[in-house]
Amino acid sequence: MSSTNARPTVVVLGGGYSGIKIAKALDDVADVTLVAPSDAFTHNSAAWRALVEPEWLDRIFLPYDRLLHRGQFVRDQATAVDGRRVTLASGRELEPDHLILATGTSYPFPAKVAEPDTATAKARFRDAHRELLGADRVLVLGAGPAGLELAGEIKAFYPEKTVTVVGADDDVMPGPFDQALRDELRRQLDKLGVSLRLGSAVRSLPSAPPTARGEVTVTTEAGEELTADIWYQAFGVRPATDYLRGALAAARRPDGYVRVDEHLRVAGVDGVWAVGDLTDADRDGIGTAGAQAELVAANLRAAITGSGELTGYRPGPMAIAVPLGPDGGAGQLPGIDGIAGAEMIAGLKGRTMLVGPWAALFDAPGRA
Structure with missing residues (x-):
């Protein structure tokens, strides 16, 4: 995978709360590819309300094809990721300049849905x-x-x-x-x-x-x-990290969470970042995922544009x-x-x- 206009390539694996924020934030400075198996983002925080009042269903599913203006959405799923080399279920391979792991966690229905459409x-x-x-x-x-x-x-x-x-x-x-x-x-x-x-x-x-x-x-x-x-x-709750291989697998704890450094880079792997519920940086939650996404997006933007310095992540109150x-x-x-x-x-x-x-x-x- 290479850039066609000299802009660095960024692949975001996972279309949950942290993945969509990072993809959106970097859309103007990088060639962003968002990879997710479903056709729409699910606002899981409202899932219980949709169970008792189905009128909410039309509000909680948001199609990914409306997210990015310059980047692309690929409906697929990572089956093996070793370093920055990503193998998808379709057989397609990606090797971006920067890779963000944002596949989150699984949880029983209806708090989260596994259906791909x-x-x-x-x-x-x-x-x-x-x-x-x-x-x-x-x-x-x-x-x-x-x-x-x-x-x-x-x-x-x-x-x-x-x-x-x-x-x-x-x-x-x-x-x-x-x-x-x-x-x-x-x-x-x-x-x-x-x-x-x-x-x-x-x-x-x-x-x-x-x-x-x-x-x-x-x-x-x-x-x-x-x-x-x-x-x-x-x-x-179960971290969705079974697809990690090689050095990335070595950064995976026995409980499935991924070890990251203070900047949310995967420990021991160059060019790979992890955000949200799958990391060991903080407790799970939408607010935490959003804060981590903003920090990684700002750090990558600084690296891409050559302005600013990396900021470390600190858990909030x-x-x-x-x-x-x-x-x-x-x-x-x-x-x-x-x-x-x-x-x-x-x-x-x-x-x-x-x-x-x-x-x-x-x-x-x-x-x-």
């Missing part, structure tokens, strides 16, 4: 919505941010349904969060009527497939038997917003003393699901 993905969402409508008792396995948000969405839109959340830890939201955040989320969940079963994992997953109606029975390690008509898996339906939720935000309550989270995310800023990247009018 928009029509199929939307159909799966609509099928899952119909299955939810026919279920009276809902079981959510996982009491982290995703599980709590899902439970809140279902109870907010369908208050007559019984919703139970099971978590292995003694409290909700395990991780580096203030206890006040956990307390406020539990208070609001209780007000919504969500039942929490904490401190005991299930012995095994249900035999019925997730998101489909069926006879659901689980037993916790404490011996409690729980039954439901449908269940959802709200755990199981904790930032999380957990909506519980359009009008509820709580968060922990920089610059806010204490916990952000329902009104602030509803205005920030709960009512808009942050669609607008991402739609703007794609020049997609009417989607905000």
Whole structure:
């Protein structure tokens, strides 16, 4: 792969939150190729809302062919990447001047979708919505941010349904969060009527497939038997890095995350950068992915234009917003003393699901 107009070539693998920001930011100074297996970017942050209210589906899928003005989008998938040599599923090979790994993580549907085309993905969402409508008792396995948000969405839109959340830890939201955040989320969940079963994992997953109606029975390690008509898996994040080979594979930790240096370059590999959820630089999250994308884009722009110096990445303060339906939720935000309550989270995310800023990247009018 070589430039036809003396501009350096940049390949971005992955069309998630960090990948699209980098590709867009470098479109004017490099020959950018964005590679992703799907035909559209999925705004995963609004996936739970699309499950309970399918009208959102037309807002959360944004076609990649509207992203770049000078660069190109290649609908394909990396099967082997060794250094800057990229082999795609089609057999095509790319060897850019700069390579960015931005393939992110996988997560159970419907928080993330694996279907490679928009029509199929939307159909799966609509099928899952119909299955939810026919279920009276809902079981959510996982009491982290995703599980709590899902439970809140279902109870907010369908208050007559019984919703139970099971978590292995003694409290909700395990991780580096203030206890006040956990307390406020539990208070609001209780007000919504969500039942929490904490401190005991299930012995095994249900035999019925997730998101489909069926006879659901689980037993916790404490011996409690729980039954439901449908269940959802709200755990199981996995870095998408199996395609790495050679020195890149050597930079892959046993848990799948990629080691990077302070500038987010892959350790020991020249010309390769990694951003977003697949790196070991910071915690997973859309805000983190965006910050890393901006830093790598600025560093590459400085290298390409010959102006400026490389900037090191430093994790920012904790930032999380957990909506519980359009009008509820709580968060922990920089610059806010204490916990952000329902009104602030509803205005920030709960009512808009942050669609607008991402739609703007794609020049997609009417989607905000």
